[in-house]
Amino acid sequence: MRSVLYRRHGVPSEVLETVEVAAPPPPPPGHVVVRVHVRPVHYGDLLGIAGRYRSGADRSVPAEGNPVGFEGLGEIEAVGDGVEFDVGTRVAFFPGRGAWSEYATVAAEYVTAIPNDISDDIGAQLHVNPLTTALLRRAVDQAGVVAGQDVVVLTAAGSAVARLTITTLAAAGIAVVGLVRSEEGAELLRDQLPWLQVIATEHPQWRDELQSAIGTRPIKAVLDPVGGQLASELANLLSNGGSLISYGDLSGEPISVPALAFSTRNVRIFGVTVGTWAQLPAAQRAEDLRIAIDLALRHPELFPVAACYDLVDARDAAAHVERPGKTGVVLLIS
Secondary structure, three states, X not given: OEEEEEEOOOOHHHOEEEEEEOOOOOOOOOEEEEEEEEEEEOHHHHHHHOOOOOOOOOOOOOOOOOEOOOOEEEEEEEEOOOOOOOOOOEEEEOOOOOOOEOEEEEEHHHEEEOOOOOOHHHHOOOXXXXXXXHHHHHHHHHOOOOOOOXXXXXXXXOOHHHHHHHHHXXXXXXXXXXXXXXXXXXXXXXXXXXXXXXXXXXXXXXXXXXXXXXXXXXXXXXXXOOOHHHHHHHHHHOOOOOEEEEOOOOOOOXXXXXXXXXXXXXXXXXXXXXXXXXXXXXXXXXXXXXXXXXXXXXXXXXXXXXXXXXXXXXXXXXXXXXXXXXXXXXXXXX
16 A cells, blocks of 8 residues: 545645555556655645646636645656666656655656765755756746846745756856845845845835846846736836746735836746646757756755655645745655
């Protein structure tokens, strides 16, 4: 028997139910069975559990009984026909249904062998956050940001994705400014990235501080997982032709931008989600994974862990993810 976490209705920290089910059947061709040991709990997982990714026109009732979790790390337990992995290989995977279970059956093309010098805690984080970083890096290029000339502003700059993205953009010579909610969070980020200009939005004068930080340089792009009032204000600070690039909805509030910003200033709003990564060409996915592994090897400090919970304590882990000021990724261990 094995433990599986299934989706139930309710708020994110109350929708998980542990069910004992039989061990998985042999994997079909092109798939592997992974015995999962470590799973990150992402805020995006909770949004998915709550049905928040559906369009407003979708009035259907979200289905119950769906296995939860898309990213994890473990060892291969069984392989299907046509698979080159060996049983016992330590791997991470994304996307794969049922990562918050003891076993997950995953398409082999979405499984990555983990180098020995990458720890389990970091290897379990190898996909969602670094791959989101790769998507944001390409979105910055799409926005026409010029290194040495333009500025990119990141909200929720203390988050795992933001710290990875800041490091990647800075390595490309792109000027970045980070916004965080509190001065305490700003100090923590400055300690980790002492070269970064960080501004706490709890200060009434944060807009003046931002203007002082950028000087005469244009804000060409804003990378935002927050939404709401903060994203709305920053959209209005974009230079002509600038882009607000959304990759989350931490506030749960709408973004409001004057209509003339689009017609007279050519401001654009678009988004990225790691949920589309699996549809990219195989060569692009392979390059993104090389970037992810390089980040894990060169910058292990950018993969902190906030807390570890036993798999049966998934509700507590979900509640921890929603705590204000959380630093690091919450992991489910078995």
